[in-house]
Amino acid sequence: MSKAINQALQQEVDKRRTFAIISHPDAGKTTLTEKLLLFGGAIRLAGTVKARKASKHATSDWMEIEKQRGISVTSSVMQFDYMGHRINILDTPGHQDFSEDTYRTLTAADSAVMLIDVAKGVEAQTIKLFQVCAKRGIPIFTFINKLDREGRNPFELMEELEQVLGIRSVPMNWPIGTGRDLCGVYDRMKNQVELFQGNDHSTIKVQKVEDYNDSIIREMAGEYLHDQLCQDLELLDVAGDPFDMEKVLKGELTPVFFGSAINNFGVQTFLENFLQLAPKPQPRSSTAGVIEPSDEKFAGYVFKIQANMNPAHRDRIAFMRIVSGKFQRGMSVKHVRAGKDIKLSQPQQFLAQDRDIVEEAYPGDIIGLFDPGIFRIGDSLSQGSEVVFDELPTFSPEIFAKVTVKNALKHKQYQKGIDQLTEEGTIQVFRTVSFEDTILGVVGQLQFEVFEYRMKGEYGVDVQLQRMPYQFARWIIDKDIDASKFRINSTLVTDKKGNYVVLFENEYAMRTAMEKFPNAKFLDTAP
Numbered sequence: 001m002s003k004a005i006n007q008a009l010q011q012e013v014d015k016r017r018t019f020a021i022i023s024h025p026d027a028g029k030t031t032l033t034e035k036l037l038l039f040g041g042a043i044r045l046a047g048t049v050k051a052r053k054a055s056k057h058a059t060s061d062w063m064e065i066e067k068q069r070g071i072s073v074t075s076s077v078m079q080f081d082y083m084g085h086r087i088n089i090l091d092t093p094g095h096q097d098f099s100e101d102t103y104r105t106l107t108a109a110d111s112a113v114m115l116i117d118v119a120k121g122v123e124a125q126t127i128k129l130f131q132v133c134a135k136r137g138i139p140i141f142t143f144i145n146k147l148d149r150e151g152r153n154p155f156e157l158m159e160e161l162e163q164v165l166g167i168r169s170v171p172m173n174w175p176i177g178t179g180r181d182l183c184g185v186y187d188r189m190k191n192q193v194e195l196f197q198g199n200d201h202s203t204i205k206v207q208k209v210e211d212y213n214d215s216i217i218r219e220m221a222g223e224y225l226h227d228q229l230c231q232d233l234e235l236l237d238v239a240g241d242p243f244d245m246e247k248v249l250k251g252e253l254t255p256v257f258f259g260s261a262i263n264n265f266g267v268q269t270f271l272e273n274f275l276q277l278a279p280k281p282q283p284r285s286s287t288a289g290v291i292e293p294s295d296e297k298f299a300g301y302v303f304k305i306q307a308n309m310n311p312a313h314r315d316r317i318a319f320m321r322i323v324s325g326k327f328q329r330g331m332s333v334k335h336v337r338a339g340k341d342i343k344l345s346q347p348q349q350f351l352a353q354d355r356d357i358v359e360e361a362y363p364g365d366i367i368g369l370f371d372p373g374i375f376r377i378g379d380s381l382s383q384g385s386e387v388v389f390d391e392l393p394t395f396s397p398e399i400f401a402k403v404t405v406k407n408a409l410k411h412k413q414y415q416k417g418i419d420q421l422t423e424e425g426t427i428q429v430f431r432t433v434s435f436e437d438t439i440l441g442v443v444g445q446l447q448f449e450v451f452e453y454r455m456k457g458e459y460g461v462d463v464q465l466q467r468m469p470y471q472f473a474r475w476i477i478d479k480d481i482d483a484s485k486f487r488i489n490s491t492l493v494t495d496k497k498g499n500y501v502v503l504f505e506n507e508y509a510m511r512t513a514m515e516k517f518p519n520a521k522f523l524d525t526a527p
């Protein structure tokens with residue numbers, strides 16, 4: 001490849017940022033996303049941002065569930081440009097009925113924005129999503145939202161980040177007053193104040209100052225709030241962590257921004273700082289070594305498969321993260337697992353509800369590939385040499401149900417349905433060792449409803465699901481294990497590959513079993 005082409009590729013890589021917003025429902029993710037998109041003028045939206053609330057546009061019949069319950073079943077991707085950057089936001093469903101897909105989507109991000117409600121602090125779903133990001137060691141940026149409301153003390157929230165999530169934090173800005181008294185923020189990096197103007201807080205005045213002691217702030221915010229600000233910032237200067245880029249990039253230190261998404265307050269500063277600090281598309285490891293984004297040969301992997309976006313076509317869309325090289329429509333690539341060459345002629349992005357064909361894309365971008373059933377989660381596609389990216393993690397299901405078919409004659413369709421739906425990766429299937437019952441495991445309850453709905457709609461099979469009391473699944477590496485030992489508050493099952501898995505009703509049962517079999521390894525995901 002000529003130097004000029006390589007430089008062009010590098011430029012495309014350098015300007016990209018691909019991230020996910022992680023938060024608990026109601027923290028303001030939709031609001032923040034909308035504000036971010038407004039700064040850039042969105043180019044492509046995979047589903048509208050408010051798709052879950054704009055119920056008139058259900059894109060498929062099983063999304064009826066989504067419509068009825070007003071929640072988002074699927075994750076999507078949004079792309080926009082801002083100040084010379086191209087930004088990809090990977091959306092993750094905000095409702096607690098999320099699925100393994102949500103976790104897996106995080107593997108396609110190079111950084112994460114953790115959104116926290118100032119009054120609620122770190123919540124359950126944030127913890128789960130954070131842990132997945134932390135495991136990968138990606139940088140995490142924190143936005144503390146709803147500063148216009150009465151909330152917790154900022155120091156207390158920083159303490160909570162450390163106590164609950166185990167991450168140190170460095171405030172990039174600091175609120176001047178909170179709740180009804182909020183009049184602005186002090187930007188610690190740029191030494192400037194950003195103040196609300198007017199009663200409705202609709203405009204923001206930006207004022208450069210010497211430092212936080214500057215009397216200009218006193219004039220603008222009043223004596224009381226300025227004293228408070230000085231006290232807080234002195235304490236931070238002395239006792240807080242200094243900003244350390246290396247630690248941020250390793251995910252050991254999170255830069256914290258305070259703001260109010262709905263008032264568009266602090267959002268622009270956040271975005272600009274984020275673009276500067278967040279990493280560009282990162283390499284991924286593979287059987288052929290580390291694949292750099294600037295490697296001239298195209299390579300990518302499928303991290304998510306979504307069925308039936310369009311009810312008129314029973315097709316699926318495979319979402320691919322581009323790792324290296326330039327993608328061009330119509331190019332031939334090797335589908336490594338299948339061992340054949342395929343032509344990528346129908347790559348799609350989704351502009352609201354209309355499918356939009358992508359002509360070219362670069363590392364960090366996500367494209368949807370038309371999938372007539374040839375892709376599986378984790379599949380690698382590459383140009384030239386064979387590249388197999390590291391396997392995507394699987395996640396331990398937390399909710400289980402026994403499944404039975406109402407009409408035994410439909411067994412074949414039932415099996416086909418189970419196979420396809422497990423391939424999409426939102427349900428896991430287990431078989432009990434004792435009775436050969438089929439047990440489904442999911443991360444979010446909604447997946448059961450989606451399963452029932454799709455089994456009927458797409459495969460014509462009525463299934464019955466019976467909730468089981470299990471809460472944990474642990475893969476055990478010990479072929480001589482005695483199944484009869486797992487009776488009380490637990491049961492022994494096998495997964496699709498024949499691995500032994502024990503389902504436990506509670507932590508106590510799990511601990512007891514571990515004590516009973518000190519030599520067996522209990523893993524929380526498939527080996």
Ligand code: GDP
Binds near residue numbers: 029030032146149259
């Ligand atoms: P999501 O579930 O995380 O996507 O949250 P939404 O963006 O739908 O927001 C949840 C609620 O919080 C909505 O009623 C928003 O209007 C509200 N909200 C979002 N940002 C702010 C904010 O900065 N201040 C206040 N007071 N409310 C906000």
